[in-house]
Amino acid sequence: MAEGAATGEAAVTLPAEIDAAARDVAALAGVSGVMRARGELVAHVARAQAFTVLQTLRDDPTFAFAQVMDICGVDWPDRAKRFDVVYNLLSVTRNERLRVIVPVDSAEAVESVSSLWPGATWWEREIWDLFGIGFEGLADHRRIVTDYGFEGHPLRKDFPLTGYVEVHYDAERKAVVYDEVKLTQEFRNFDFLSPWEGMTTLPGDEKALDGR
Secondary structure, eight states: OOOOOTTSOOOOOOOTTOOHHHHHHHTSTTEEEEEEETTEEEEEEOGGGHHHHHHHHHHOTTTOOOEEEEEEEEEOTTSSSOEEEEEEEEETTTTEEEEEEEEEOTTOEEEOOTTTOTTHHHHHHHHHHHHOOEEETOSOOOOSSSOTTOOSOTTSTTSOTTOSEEEEEETTTTEEEEEEOOOSSOOOOOOOOOHHHHOSSOTTHHHHHHTO
16 A cells, blocks of 8 residues: 555555555555556546646656656547546656556646646647647647647547548639538448459359350
């Protein structure tokens, strides 16, 4: 068992063979689970405590995760808390990596860590653009990957592969025009059978069959 959270939350149950570094992370208030995956630490953290946990992981010399290498989103459409915001941290002094996973509902926002790592602004904008996850305290919520006027969030798994609009340049209007998607070719159905399985006769066989 981890040394409990001082806030009165239930302590995290850890496997007996887990190492001291994982136990230190598990003892932080807001951490709901810790494991090692392929040698790297993975911690699940509640959204409400995520900023505090990340700040502690950065500033406390016990952890010294001074760098955030990447922030990304994951979509789980069938889950109650549909999204994960994933922070990949690096401690150079301890030669350790830590992946912090924060579950979040589609209607919830995560506190921005741009005040901890200014470079995180770019990743948070990308997550907002592609997944629609908001960040409290993020000064710039402009899209960063998709075009101006883009509708929806393309990395959500319910987003149509064709998108909602298509773009072309109208020479007469001398402007870029957005139209509803029009498929130039109807979808085709394929049986995916091997030609050796799907064909009972080959070209030229009719001569042999007629001769019988």
